[in-house]
Amino acid sequence: xxxxxxxxxVEMLIEWVIRLCGISAIIFVxxxxxxxxxxxxxxxxxxxFSLAQFFTNIEWYPTSQSHVRYGGLALIVxxxxxxVLAMVIAVPFGLCAAIFVSEFCGPRLRExxxxxxxxxxxxxxxxxxxxxxxxxxxxxxxxxxTPIGLNVLNGGIILALMSVPIIVSIGEDALKAVPDxxxxxxxxxxxTRWQMVYRVLLPAAKNGLLAAVxxxxxxxxxxxxxxxxxxxxxxxxxxxxxxxVRTLTATIAAELGESxxxxxxxxxxxxxxxxxxxxxxxxxxSADLIVRGIRGKx
Amino acid sequence: xxxxxxxxxxLRIAYGAHEALKxxxxxxxxxxxxxxxxxAQSGKTSLLKxxxxxxxxxxxxxxxxxxxxxxxxxxxxxxxxxxxxRIGMVAPLPVGLPMTIYDNVAFAPxxxxxxxxxxxxxxxxxxxxxxxxxxxxxDRMDMLGTKLSGGQQQRLTIARALSHNPEVLCLDxxxxxxxxVTTMRIEEVLKELRSQLTIIMVxxxxxxxxxxxxxxxxxxxxxxIELDRTDVIFSDKCANRKTYEYVNGIFG
Numbered sequence: 172x173x174x175x176x177x178x179x180x181v182e183m184l185i186e187w188v189i190r191l192c193g194i195s196a197i198i199f200v201x202x203x204x205x206x207x208x209x210x211x212x213x214x215x216x217x218x219x220f221s222l223a224q225f226f227t228n229i230e231w232y233p234t235s236q237s238h239v240r241y242g243g244l245a246l247i248v249x250x251x252x253x254x255v256l257a258m259v260i261a262v263p264f265g266l267c268a269a270i271f272v273s274e275f276c277g278p279r280l281r282e283x284x285x286x287x288x289x290x291x292x293x294x295x296x297x298x299x300x301x302x303x304x305x306x307x308x309x310x311x312x313x314x315x316x317t318p319i320g321l322n323v324l325n326g327g328i329i330l331a332l333m334s335v336p337i338i339v340s341i342g343e344d345a346l347k348a349v350p351d352x353x354x355x356x357x358x359x360x361x362x363t364r365w366q367m368v369y370r371v372l373l374p375a376a377k378n379g380l381l382a383a384v385x386x387x388x389x390x391x392x393x394x395x396x397x398x399x400x401x402x403x404x405x406x407x408x409x410x411x412x413x414x415x416v417r418t419l420t421a422t423i424a425a426e427l428g429e430s431x432x433x434x435x436x437x438x439x440x441x442x443x444x445x446x447x448x449x450x451x452x453x454x455x456x457s458a459d460l461i462v463r464g465i466r467g468k469x
Numbered sequence: 470x471x472x473x474x475x476x477x478x479x480l481r482i483a484y485g486a487h488e489a490l491k492x493x494x495x496x497x498x499x500x501x502x503x504x505x506x507x508x509a510q511s512g513k514t515s516l517l518k519x520x521x522x523x524x525x526x527x528x529x530x531x532x533x534x535x536x537x538x539x540x541x542x543x544x545x546x547x548x549x550x551x552x553x554x555r556i557g558m559v560a561p562l563p564v565g566l567p568m569t570i571y572d573n574v575a576f577a578p579x580x581x582x583x584x585x586x587x588x589x590x591x592x593x594x595x596x597x598x599x600x601x602x603x604x605x606x607x608d609r610m611d612m613l614g615t616k617l618s619g620g621q622q623q624r625l626t627i628a629r630a631l632s633h634n635p636e637v638l639c640l641d642x643x644x645x646x647x648x649x650v651t652t653m654r655i656e657e658v659l660k661e662l663r664s665q666l667t668i669i670m671v672x673x674x675x676x677x678x679x680x681x682x683x684x685x686x687x688x689x690x691x692x693x694i695e696l697d698r699t700d701v702i703f704s705d706k707c708a709n710r711k712t713y714e715y716v717n718g719i720f721g
Binding site: 350352353354356357358360361366370371374375 | 626
C-alpha cells in the first residue's frame with residue numbers, strides 16, 4: 172500500500188517538474204522583455220528622447236558632447252536591407268536544396284549532403300564574419316571595382332550562407348514528414364516526380380516550409396557578429412547594395428561595452444533592444460497567424 | 470477466345486532475400502473481372518504493384534520475368550506516368566491527397582494535360598457518380614479530401630482511379646474500410662464498368678470474388694495454386710484441395 176502511495180507521489184512530482192519546464196519558457200520570455208524594457212524605460216519616458224526622431228531621423232550621435240541625437244532610421248534600414256537581401260538569396264536557394272535533398276537525390280548523396288549542411292550550420296558566426304571581412308571583401312572589390320567590399324551585398328551573402336543550412340534542414344524535415352502514401356498515390360495516378368513535388372508535396376508541407384523560412388529570417392535579423400564584421404559598420408541609408416550599412420544588432424554589440432551603465436547612451440541601446448525584440452515578436456506572431464489562417468481555411 | 474490484355478510470364482518478386490512471388494504466369498483477358506484471393510503474405514499486393522510498376526517505390530523490391538500490356542513489355546515503357554494512367558490502382562487504405570475533393574479527382578487528368586474547366590467539371594462529376602460518392606459530396610467540392618470519412622475517402626480514391634480513364638483497374642482490397650452497403654454499391658458500379666475496362670481485384674472476401682469475378686486466382690505462399698472460372702473455383706470441382714479448403718473456410 173505504501174509502495175503504491177510512493178509511486179503516486181513520484182508520479183505527481185514528475186508531472187510538476189515537467190509542467191514547470193513548460194511554463195518556464197513563458198517566464199523567461201516575459202523576464203527578458205521586462206529587464207530589457209526596464210533598462211530602456213528611463214530614457215524612453217524622460218522627455219530627452221523622442222520616438223518620432225528615433226524612427227525618422229538618420230543621425231545617430233549618441234555620444235556627442237554638444238548635440239546628442241538618437242536617430243535610428245539608418246540602423247533600421249540597415250537591418251532590413253541586409254535581411255531582405257539575405258532572404259532573397261537564401262529562401263529560393265534553401266527551399267530548392269531542401270527539395271533536392273529530400274526528393275531527388277540518391278540515399279548516399281543525401282546522407283553526405285545532410286552531414287555537410289549540418290556542419291555548415293555549426294560554423295560560429297565570427298568565422299562567417301571573418302570570411303566576409305577577408306575573402307568576400309576582396310572578391311567584391313575586384314568584381315565591382317569598389318574601394319571597399321564591406322557593404323550590404325557582403326553582409327547579405329554572408330547572412331544568406333548562414334540561413335541556408337537552417338532552411339534546408341528544417342525544410343527537409345518538413346518534406347520528410349509528408350507521408351509516403353501521398354507520394355505513391357500521386358505517382359500511381361500518373362504524375363511525374365516534379366508534378367508530384369509541386370502539386371502534392373509543397374502544399375502538404377507548406378506550414379513546415381514556412382516555419383523553415385521564418386527561422387531563417389529570425390537568424391538573419393538577430394545575427395550580430397557576422398554582420399558587424401561584413402557590412403562596413405557605417406551609419407547611413409544605403410542607395411545601392413554596394414553601400415556600407417550598420418545594423419541594429421551590430422550597434423548594440425559595438426557600443427554597449429563603451430557606454431557607462433545607466434547613462435542615456437546605455438539606455439538608448441536598450442531601446443534598440445526593445446525594437447529588435449518587437450520585430451522578432453511580430454515576425455513570429457504573424458507567422459503563427461498565417462499558419463493558423465491556412466489551417467482555418469482548409 | 471477473348472483478346473489478351475495482360476500477359477504475365479514467370480513473374481518473380483523479391484524483397485531482398487525474401488521471395489514474395491515465386492514465378493507466376495497467367496493472362497488477363499480484356500473486359501474480364503479477375504479476382505485474386507489468398508491468405509496474407511501470399512504475394513497478392515506485390516503482384517498488382519508489379520503490373521503498373523508502383524513496386525518501384527519500395528526500396529529493395531525487384532521484379533523478374535515479363536509483364537506485357539497489349540503485347541508491350543511494361544519494363545521497357547519509357548513514360549511510366551503514361552503506363553500508370555493506363556493501369557489504375559486503388560490502394561487498400563484510402564489516401565486522400567491533401568487538396569479539395571474536386572482537385573483530388575481532377576489531379577490525374579490535369580497532370581495529363583487536361584485544362585478546360587467544363588471538361589474537368591463533367592469528368593469529376595462522372596467519376597464521383599461512378600464511385601457512388603457524388604450525392605454525398607456535390608455541395609462541398611471545396612472541402613479537403615482528407616476530411617472525408619474513411620469509407621468516403623475510399624470511394625474518392627476509386628473516383629480518382631477512374632479519372633484518368635484507365636484500361637485496366639486494379640483494386641487492392643477496396644472494401645476493407647467501407648461498410649457492406651457501400652461495398653455493394655461499388656460492386657454494382659464495377660459490374661457496369663466491366664464493359665469498358667478490365668478489372669483485377671485482390672480481395673480477402675472470397676464471397677466478393679464469387680459475386681463479381683469471371684475468373685478467380687488462388688495464390689498461396691507466392692505461388693498460383695489454381696486459376697480457373699469462378700464457378701469452378703467455388704465448386705467442389707476445383708483442381709486443388711487447398712483451393713477447396715480455402716474458399717470454404719476450412720483453413721486460411
